[in-house]
Amino acid sequence: MRLVLTLLARNEADVIDANISFHLDAGVDFVIATDNRSDDGTTKILEAYEREGRLRLIREQGTDMRQGEWVTRMARLAAREHGADWVIHGDADEFYWPRGGNLKEVLSVVPDRFGALRTFVRTFLLRPQDDRPFWERMTVRLSAVAPVHDPASIFRPGSKVIHRGHPDIVLGDGTHALQGAPLPALRGYSPIELLHFPFRTIPQTEAKFVRAWEAWTRNPNRPPPHYYAKAYSAIHDGRIGRFLDSLVVDDAVLAHGLADGSLVVDTRVRNALREIGVGNEDSGYRARPAERLGRLSGPDLDEEVRYGAETAALEEADVVRLQRRIDQLETRVRSLELGAGAHDGDRVPR
């Protein structure tokens, strides 16, 4: 099996080396990366992996965040030119964690007739800043056993799709679903978690919101996600400091969250990156040699049940998303009845 990871990055120098090293260690054979106008050292890191023969770098100069189009381009390249049997699509702050063994092992048991899987996003929270890298600080994860339905919440349950290589595949913005590819999705088996570290420092988070808002608003096909709008509005109104502070989990909040079960301490990524040696002076930007394939720890029973409960919350959120889709259908039918077609741009995010 050949497993290809695609990465879309812009100014992610604090996380991109850890991301690529982790995935090459966890079973990924090759990385296709799109660098969208980075100017913080990200490009240099990607080029280091490119020189090692482990990465193909696409330099995308667009300013309009055509995420679906760019990810689709990489997914097709993975199938057409890099022999991908399976393709996973990541952002720089996303770590795909196989629930036992490595990524190839858990994908190898997917029966041939299924072509896609859902991965469940589990979000790590911003902790008070100190000099340590994000993975040493960010070992607190949200464990929501009830869904957050607010479309403007950055913590609402989400998922991404992993799929077999296909030369004509089409992915939408956010990589939540495939469009028009003959790859039936396997439901009920989610052997890969997506461990997400979206907000790592206050400056990085503020820059991310500004950059993303500006890029999304230039995308003609889709309005910015609601939560970017919320953050941008805070920036615009001069409330960004308070907004960002509200994202930080301090020790008091942590103690409370641990007591009521909404937060858990999760050191898996930290431990894996320590073992790989990311951040050591002698590793730098170097790609790890290919001879070692990491084996990552599987869940214990407590974690297994927690995972089941969190995926159930995602499914409850799916019901609400379906209701929203029905609302959209009704609006479009009404529009047709009035004699005009609806416009794609009118649709609300799912």
Place this chain on the structure above:
Amino acid sequence: MTVVVRDEDDILDAQVAFHLNAGVDFVLAADHESTDGTAEILERYEREGLLHAIRVRGEFQQGEWVTRLARLAATDFRADWVINSDADEFFWPHGGSLKDVLSYVPSRFGSVRGMWRHFVPRPDEVRPFAERMTVRLCNPTHGYGLFNPHFKTVHRADPEVIVRGGNHHVFGDLGPLVRSWFPIEVLHFPIRSLEQCERRYLRQWETDTRAGRTPLPQPAEAYEAHQAGRMNEFYENAVVDDDELARGLREGKYTIDTRLRDALRALDRGRDSASPSAGLVGRRVPLDFSNRDVDKPYVSELGLLGEVDELVRLQHRIAALETRLAGLESSALRRLRIRLAERHPVRG
């Protein structure tokens, strides 16, 4: 655990003993006019204080009887969780005992599901069923047969619960279902011998016919075979012999699964051989449920269950509607453009 039984003396002792060693504290049974040794088995467990049996008569009313037992579990037997089983089902937990697994379920959730795994009949009716039936079907098919992909729902105790016939669905003020996580496999041994096969299908045919329902295909076929004196042939067709097994193992249709056999052997070991009629009652043996490895057939069967999931079906229907509507919108837009062009022709 609740169980509705009728003439199940080839399997019932093993079934009750297994579950009492897998984390079940107490069994509630409804005996539906058994005439074999079933009642004696139930009485043995009753004498030990491990089971309470009620006797039911008349037409087979599974949903009604199981509902009565499940409510009784909540009101009179202080149950926290209730497993509604049939005599031919063995609830095999992943990662710990049934009690371990269920105790971890967050309090706001009311039910979880177990996935059916079907074992096929094998030749040689002398040895107990679990010694012979170590072949599991890997590719169940959707339909009305005994070997379709399906689930059983395990639920928190509720004095108002309603359990539908078949024990697949429960209704009540239970809290949400943990939909995609199947922490239990339900090892299913529906056909075990010629006599039991004939009895099972003919009863099913009679129940359906009396209720004015069209009998399902397999009971109908069995009834025809019975009438024509071909029941042996019907049963032999269902049995997986050694040649078919070898072929099926090569093709991935079957796999060898000795988990239940090994568990029952462990229960049987050290039993009081001086009084074999005592059966397995009172046996206390730690069973090992720690293995949570999954293989391709397991994932494949989960996928089959996913295909019939109500939520997934709804998603497919909405996606299909969106596609159809997009087609209509594009036609409407085309017509609008034509009308506009007719009203305002471009003059060249």
